[in-house]
Amino acid sequence: MGFTPEIAAIRFxxxxxxxxxxxxxxxxxxxxxxxxxxxxxxYPIPSFADLLPQIAKVERLRRIWRxxxxxxxxxxxxKNHREARAEMSRAQVQHTRHFYTRSITTEQPFRERxxxxxxxxxxxxxxxxxxxxxxxxYVEGAIRPWITGRFVDMLKAVVTHPMMLLYLDQIxxxxxxxxxxxxxxxxxxxxxxxxxxxxxxGVDGSYSQTDVRQLAELLTGxxxxxxxxxxxxxxMAEPDAETVLGKSYGGGPAxxxxxxxxxxxxxxxxxxxxxxxxxxxxxxxxxxxxxGMIADMAAAYLASGGALMxxxxxxxxxxxxxxxxxxxxxxxxxxxxxxxxxxxVPVRTIAKMNRGQMHALMTAPMAAMGQNLYRPLGxxxxxxxxxxxxxxxxxAARLQFAMAMPSAIYRSxxxxxxxxxxxxxxxxxxxLLFAARAAETRREGVGLILASPGFQRx
Numbered sequence: 001m002g003f004t005p006e007i008a009a010i011r012f013x014x015x016x017x018x019x020x021x022x023x024x025x026x027x028x029x030x031x032x033x034x035x036x037x038x039x040x041x042x043y044p045i046p047s048f049a050d051l052l053p054q055i056a057k058v059e060r061l062r063r064i065w066r067x068x069x070x071x072x073x074x075x076x077x078x079k080n081h082r083e084a085r086a087e088m089s090r091a092q093v094q095h096t097r098h099f100y101t102r103s104i105t106t107e108q109p110f111r112e113r114x115x116x117x118x119x120x121x122x123x124x125x126x127x128x129x130x131x132x133x134x135x136x137x138y139v140e141g142a143i144r145p146w147i148t149g150r151f152v153d154m155l156k157a158v159v160t161h162p163m164m165l166l167y168l169d170q171i172x173x174x175x176x177x178x179x180x181x182x183x184x185x186x187x188x189x190x191x192x193x194x195x196x197x198x199x200x201x202g203v204d205g206s207y208s209q210t211d212v213r214q215l216a217e218l219l220t221g222x223x224x225x226x227x228x229x230x231x232x233x234x235x236m237a238e239p240d241a242e243t244v245l246g247k248s249y250g251g252g253p254a255x256x257x258x259x260x261x262x263x264x265x266x267x268x269x270x271x272x273x274x275x276x277x278x279x280x281x282x283x284x285x286x287x288x289x290x291x292g293m294i295a296d297m298a299a300a301y302l303a304s305g306g307a308l309m310x311x312x313x314x315x316x317x318x319x320x321x322x323x324x325x326x327x328x329x330x331x332x333x334x335x336x337x338x339x340x341x342x343x344x345v346p347v348r349t350i351a352k353m354n355r356g357q358m359h360a361l362m363t364a365p366m367a368a369m370g371q372n373l374y375r376p377l378g379x380x381x382x383x384x385x386x387x388x389x390x391x392x393x394x395x396a397a398r399l400q401f402a403m404a405m406p407s408a409i410y411r412s413x414x415x416x417x418x419x420x421x422x423x424x425x426x427x428x429x430x431x432l433l434f435a436a437r438a439a440e441t442r443r444e445g446v447g448l449i450l451a452s453p454g455f456q457r458x
């Protein structure tokens with residue numbers, strides 16, 4: 001099939017938009033990653049570091065209120081806690097609006113897609129009430145700034161981030177022979193295992209259980225507090241050197257540089273190169289991507305010393321990236337974003353939505369399709385294979401969204417005969433064109449286009 005602007009916008013972006021010109025070449029797609037991050041500047045979302053004081057305040061007031069149970073001041077303290085939570089909730093609603101608005105309006109959609117991809121690669125899920133909606137802030141600070149740089153810089157930001165340390169129980173990990181281990185639960189291998197299995201070498205990578213154990217001991221000391229965020233606790237760190245993949249790290253006083261050293265080496269390991277190349281290829285092109293493309297991507301990554309831009313460039317320049325169009329089923333978040341973008345839903349409409357309206361129109365439909373936004377079931381993130389998403393329940397939820405969402409936002413819907421071209425351009429097949437012409441109502445015609453295989457795939 002080869003390159004077309006429609007494929008570029010649908011496969012490597014958020015979908016076609018009547019307000020944004022589709023890329024004219026693969027180089028135009030890559031150019032979206034150069035220069036300023038326009039969507040982030042227009043619709044800012046703070047980083048986790050900016051959110052932390054609010055979380056600390058909520059948690060502090062919660063403790064004070066609970067300690068006052070049964071006392072005269074309990075009601076007043078509970079009210080203070082409730083007001084602090086409400087203040088944080090209002091900010092989170094605003095930032096959720098910005099999350100949707102970025103994808104609807106951006107002229108750099110490849111940047112948005114990559115941010116979601118890497119956020120999923122480094123999955124975290126907030127546990128407590130205060131952290132439950134904190135994942136977007138983690139992505140904003142630990143993922144988004146690094147998607148065009150060196151992979152190791154993103155890796156360091158993630159491994160030392162409070163959300164990751166909390167999610168994988170690293171803050172409860174003590175070196176067995178450390179000064180702080182007395183009476184503690186001991187070593188936790190969660191972060192070390194996921195760092196090797198999911199984040200770098202891959203499940204089939206060349207590491208052993210001994211490497212996991214040694215890496216877990218090396219990672220001791222990584223912790224966080226509500227006041228300071230990330231901290232390195234020397235008294236928690238396992239003394240002496242650790243050997244990971246045959247190389248020794250540490251041996252002197254415990255310090256963060258030893259951990260950074262192993263991350264540097266893991267980032268440029270050949271297994272990591274292949275793992276990252278395959279994940280990108282699967283996400284953007286096909287559940288069974290071209291092995292030659294993967295090998296070329298991995299080679300470019302290693303030749304650059306672990307830079308991410310060469311990975312993207314090789315993928316975009318490979319014929320398979322364009323000839324395999326239609327082999328990927330959009331995940332629910334991608335489907336919803338592309339549907340909102342193709343109308344497009346006006347920015348002022350999103351700006352007026354409250355949490356309940358956004359939940360009803362967007363978040364809840366995604367969950368019904370099988371993707372509870374920012375809350376995957378495990379640290380491996382969301383599934384990529386089509387079979388996971390094309391289920392009776394998932395397809396029914398997609399159809400319901402396609403039929404209900406446009407009418408819920410617009411009083412007057414576009415003519416299906418015009419809308420089918422707006423949504424798919426020259427990629428619309430004859431059957432879909434006929435359905436658009438034959439639809440008895442605009443609601444039915446627009447819904448059929450959004451629910452069609454042509455719109456559901458990329």
